[in-house]
Amino acid sequence: METHVEHSLSAEHLAVGYDQREIIHDLSVRIPTGKISVIVGANACGKSTLLKTLARLLKPSRGTVLLDGKSIQSIPTRAVALKLGLLPQSPTAPEGITVADLVGRGRYPRQGWIRQWTKGDDEAIADAMLSTDVLEIADRPIDELSGGQRQRVWIAMALAQETDILLLDEPTTFLDLTHQFEVLDLLVDLNKRDQRTIVLVLHDLNQACRFGDHLIAMKDGAIVAEGNPSEVITEQVVQDVFGLAVKVIPDPVAGTPMVVPIGRHTTRTDQPATNGRLAAAENPAAKALAASAAANGICRPTDR
Numbered sequence: 001m002e003t004h005v006e007h008s009l010s011a012e013h014l015a016v017g018y019d020q021r022e023i024i025h026d027l028s029v030r031i032p033t034g035k036i037s038v039i040v041g042a043n044a045c046g047k048s049t050l051l052k053t054l055a056r057l058l059k060p061s062r063g064t065v066l067l068d069g070k071s072i073q074s075i076p077t078r079a080v081a082l083k084l085g086l087l088p089q090s091p092t093a094p095e096g097i098t099v100a101d102l103v104g105r106g107r108y109p110r111q112g113w114i115r116q117w118t119k120g121d122d123e124a125i126a127d128a129m130l131s132t133d134v135l136e137i138a139d140r141p142i143d144e145l146s147g148g149q150r151q152r153v154w155i156a157m158a159l160a161q162e163t164d165i166l167l168l169d170e171p172t173t174f175l176d177l178t179h180q181f182e183v184l185d186l187l188v189d190l191n192k193r194d195q196r197t198i199v200l201v202l203h204d205l206n207q208a209c210r211f212g213d214h215l216i217a218m219k220d221g222a223i224v225a226e227g228n229p230s231e232v233i234t235e236q237v238v239q240d241v242f243g244l245a246v247k248v249i250p251d252p253v254a255g256t257p258m259v260v261p262i263g264r265h266t267t268r269t270d271q272p273a274t275n276g277r278l279a280a281a282e283n284p285a286a287k288a289l290a291a292s293a294a295a296n297g298i299c300r301p302t303d304r
Contacts, residue, residue, distance in 0.1 A: 006033050006195065007083045007164045009054060013063035016046075016053050023049045024221040026063070031165075031214075034195040036187060038202050038212035042242050046221040047201045048089055051169050054199065055086040081109035085163035089170050089201075091154050093142045099153050100138040103129055106160030128159035131186055147174035155183060159190070166190070168200040172207070184211045209233055209256040217241050233257040 010030040017023045024046045031037055031054075039047045052058045054065055056072045065072040072080060085106075093102055106128065107121045129135040132152040142150060151174045158166060168187075172180040188211060190196050202208045208215060209229040216226045217233075219241045225232045234257075238246045244261055251258040 007068050007197070008033055008066070009084070009165055009197065009199075010066045011050075011054065011063065012066065014050075014053060014060045014065070015062035016049055016058055016060045022061070022221070024053070024060075027222060028063075029216065029223060029226070031197060031199055033197050034191070035213040036191050036198045036200070036211060037214040037216060038200055038208040039216045039218060040202060040205060040208050040241075041218035041224075045218045045241075047218055048169050049221075050218070051086075051167050051199065051201055052088070055084060055167050056080055057086070057088075078109055081161070081163070083163055084165040084167065085158045085161040087154055087158040087166075087168040087171055089173070095143065096141055098138070099129070099134055099140055099142060099145075099156075100125070102142055102153055103134075103138075103156045103160050106157040106162075109161060124162055125160050128156040131159060131189075132156040133182070148176060148179055151175055152179065152183070155186075163196075164194075165197045166199070168198070170201050170203065172202065172204075180207070187211065205233060205238070205259045206251065209258070210251060210254045229256055233259060 008031075010028075012028050014024050014027040015022055027046075027050065029050075039050060041047050049058065053060055056065065059073065067075060067080065067083060103125050104121075107124060126135070129138060132155050134149065134152050134156055137145065137149065137153075142153060145153065151171070155168070155171055158168065166187075171183055171187075175183060184207060187198055187200070191198055202212075212229055214227065215229050215232040217224045217237060224241055225237050233248060235246055235248050238244055238248070238259060246262060247260045248257050249260060250256075
């Protein structure tokens with residue numbers, strides 16, 4: 001295995017967009033070195049756009065991304081690939097390529113005119129495939145795999161690159177619950193073993209809180225809150241970022257914040273009447289229903 005060294009990654013006053021439409025507006029962020037950072041937010045808030053910009057896949061219209069204090073746009077592509085690896089949201093592979101060949105491509109940035117394939121490359125590939133549980137399907141074509149298997153192979157390729165900074169855009173997509181936790185546990189192992197800086201986009205807030213050291217909550221192309229999960233994930237922040245009424249309680253396993261949505265049809269009905277009325281009064285959804293009923297001149301049975 002390669003020896004990892006710490007590299008810094010940050011952004012200053014970023015503005016990024018597509019087709020004349022600005023997605024990210026004057027965003028500045030410093031990724032904590034040696035930690036797991038998780039970017040959360042509603043769909044289309046700019047999470048993936050930020051990750052792609054940090055990885056130099058997108059060029060900002062204003063501002064800059066700094067890798068080790070230098071503009072990432074000024075650093076040669078191969079030099080960036082030796083420090084920073086990316087697993088995009090929807091990667092594509094050449095038709096007919098096998099698992100082993102695809103994972104092996106993660107070593108390409110370390111090849112050159114002088115440096116040829118070594119035993120260390122073989123060991124890095126084997127370690128990555130073993131870590132992601134794809135070693136037994138090494139000879140199978142990617143086209144024949146399930147969505148979950150394919151996702152684990154892509155993660156293995158990113159791991160084989162052995163970069164100090166690893167960016168992953170929704171790495172648990174297509175995975176069942178067991179493999180979601182296996183992948184997230186694997187990322188924690190990598191972080192603890194090598195002090196690798198990891199940045200990932202996740203939709204599941206409870207997983208983000210449990211596995212992330214540092215959370216970045218985004219809304220409309222800007223950062224609303226960032227810091228320790230216990231500081232970021234509050235009922236007010238979730239309401240503001242997602243427009244969702246929730247209760248935040250301690251996770252009974254990890255002790256991290258656990259988000260419990262308040263739905264219109266999933267609140268408990270086994271409470272005493274007085275408690276039920278009190279809960280309804282505190283429930284935003286119940287308030288909205290009561291207001292709608294009043295507006296329509298409907299008398300609810302419980303109000304008679």
